[in-house]
Amino acid sequence: MASNSKQNGFLRKYILSSAAATFAETVTFPLDITKTRLQIQGERASMVSSNGHTVAYRGMVQTAIGIVREEGLLRLWNGITPAVMRHIVYTGSRMTVYEFLRNKVLKRNTDGLFPIWKSVISGMTAGAVGQFISSPTDLVKVQMQMEGRRVLVEKRKPRVRSTLHAFRNIIKHHGLKGLWKGWFPNVQRAALVNMGDLTTYDTVKHNILKHTNMKDDWVLHTVSSVCSGFVASIISTPADVVKTRIMNNPSEYRGSIDCFKRAVKQEGFFSLYKGWLPTWSRMAPWSLTFWLTYEQIRKLSGASGF
Numbered sequence: 001m002a003s004n005s006k007q008n009g010f011l012r013k014y015i016l017s018s019a020a021a022t023f024a025e026t027v028t029f030p031l032d033i034t035k036t037r038l039q040i041q042g043e044r045a046s047m048v049s050s051n052g053h054t055v056a057y058r059g060m061v062q063t064a065i066g067i068v069r070e071e072g073l074l075r076l077w078n079g080i081t082p083a084v085m086r087h088i089v090y091t092g093s094r095m096t097v098y099e100f101l102r103n104k105v106l107k108r109n110t111d112g113l114f115p116i117w118k119s120v121i122s123g124m125t126a127g128a129v130g131q132f133i134s135s136p137t138d139l140v141k142v143q144m145q146m147e148g149r150r151v152l153v154e155k156r157k158p159r160v161r162s163t164l165h166a167f168r169n170i171i172k173h174h175g176l177k178g179l180w181k182g183w184f185p186n187v188q189r190a191a192l193v194n195m196g197d198l199t200t201y202d203t204v205k206h207n208i209l210k211h212t213n214m215k216d217d218w219v220l221h222t223v224s225s226v227c228s229g230f231v232a233s234i235i236s237t238p239a240d241v242v243k244t245r246i247m248n249n250p251s252e253y254r255g256s257i258d259c260f261k262r263a264v265k266q267e268g269f270f271s272l273y274k275g276w277l278p279t280w281s282r283m284a285p286w287s288l289t290f291w292l293t294y295e296q297i298r299k300l301s302g303a304s305g306f
Contacts, residue, residue, distance in 0.1 A: 034278045035278040036244055040244060089130070123191075123196075131191075185239055226284060
């Protein structure tokens with residue numbers, strides 16, 4: 001009975017976090033495709049169209065407007081299917097692993113707080129595990145997000161027609177292991193994101209509860225989520241740029257270190273923060289939407305707060 005109760009508890013948390021993540025992903029997805037396009041546009045391969053002319057840089061707003069004008073409004077949600085699939089696996093896994101480590105392995109202090117060093121270890125481990133499992137869906141999402149640019153600017157034929165076709169195409173040309181192309185920088189980024197996101201949210205929330213008179217309500221969740229989104233974006237953007245470039249042009253680089261060096265050498269160090277504004281602009285509302293939704297779903301389901 002105890003074993004079944006634990007299994008049901010893990011499954012419950014997995015389902016609750018996946019539901020919250022699906023909602024947050026759908027609402028904020030247009031910012032993600034904008035971020036991806038900005039990160040790619042610095043590459044030589046993506047900066048030159050088929051007629052040999054250099055493609056002008058675009059900012060965040062120009063990129064979003066350009067997608068709508070040149071490709072249609074619905075293109076802002078191109079790749080949403082694998083993105084939702086990713087978060088069902090990724091977020092469900094990372095949240096469940098984090099809470100397991102926090103409650104069963106490393107454990108809180110006697111005063112109820114979870115030390116930062118334990119939270120960092122738990123956050124990075126949870127993010128790495130969740131991202132490794134969900135890496136194939138992230139690969140497909142990135143390739144689908146870049147399809148509109150390949151067709152309109154580079155005058156190439158579409159690589160994929162649907163999510164299922166993308167999976168089949170990758171397996172056909174690169175084998176099953178091809179689904180994990182770019183997994184290392186992907187896992188690196190996820191570990192950093194969760195070090196910033198989970199560690200910050202958990203630490204800020206419970207320290208505020210302990211040292212102030214604030215209640216465990218939407219106001220506290222808002223403050224904690226804003227802090228977590230900002231810290232996560234600062235820490236993770238360089239790894240995100242490397243991950244996105246490798247996934248978009250897997251044959252262009254020998255690995256994450258090669259991509260990192262070439263970006264810095266050819267475009268300067270701050271190229272690693274290309275797309276930071278839309279990254280933060282997306283991560284902030286995503287974090288806010290996710291944590292408010294997740295905490296509320298937990299409350300309605302009878303579970304304790306995070």
